[in-house]
Amino acid sequence: MVLAEDLDELRRSALAALEAVGSERELEEWRVRYLARRGELARAMSRLGELPAEERRAAGQAANRAKDELQQAYEGAAESLRRRAAGADHQVDVTLPGVPPVTGGLHLTRQALYESVRIFAHMGFTVFETNEVETDELNFGLLNIPPDHPARDMWDTLYIDDELLLRTHTSPGQIRAMRAYCPEPLRVILPGKCHRYEAVSARAESMFYQIEGLAVGHGITLASLKGVFEAYAQQMFGPERRIRFRGSYFPFTEPSVEIDITCHCMGRGCALCKGTGWLEISGGGMVHPVVLENGGYDPSDVTGFAFGMGIERTIMPRHGIDDIRYFYGNDLRFLRQFA
């Protein structure tokens, strides 16, 4: 039965060719070659009439089966091509190069805050968090700076209304901490954001961070402040560093000092320290008796020291940063150097 064998061969080669089809165009070429009116299958079937009558029926049935099978295979291939095209957008090309994930990092100020907190924590200080929006009374009045006191000019203030303001320093937290701890002795640091209505320059920002330190108890002297501050400076900036006190004035400390640290030029004199060998990093002093009283303590019983340092100005020399405006200018080229 030569025709039947030809049909079988045709069916197998058509199915094999369909396996290799990968596009709509190739599928159409396949259909024209095998299934169209003048295609190979139609040509083979046209030979049915040449067969003797007794063979024609069985061969005709075999031809119809081959035709049905190829037609079904054609429709299946068309459907899978359609599905592949619809899902093409979602396909993952595993050979493409990867996209590195963008990782963030701690801001330079935050790193210095954490480092400072760790150092003070080892000396027994606890972090006390206080308000960024303060009352005039806490920011000034209870710190021994009544209304119209000339010392108010030391802090150019951003007021929210007659009573509320953005704190100009972390010192109002002293009152809050004392009221929270009194009558127990306390040793706290108060890190936080401060705001001043100031002309911005290479040395001054309108928003910056301070770390306030406060210790109240028996037998606390200016020498305690010196010891604590020297230990901090040496751990933060290097064991060779020294500090010195210079007489100063703050209404809430008596006596008051400015605290300087030896410059990294180690006294040889450089542009940063203007040839003096010293850099100012903090204000400080013994807590004024009026302030102790406002915090709830009896100044005839206990004493205390306090300091307040600006974080940005303190770490600028360490990183060779000559302009404070880089800190919050949000220039990633600057920030990434410290991430």
Ligand code: FA5
């Ligand atoms: C005060 O703010 C006092 N509250 C410090 C203090 C606390 C004294 C406790 C005594 C006892 P002063 O205004 O000097 O003081 O600011 C302290 C530090 O904050 C400065 O040494 C400086 O490092 C930083 N600082 C002040 N103003 C700015 C500013 N505009 N930009 C950046 N840092 C500033």
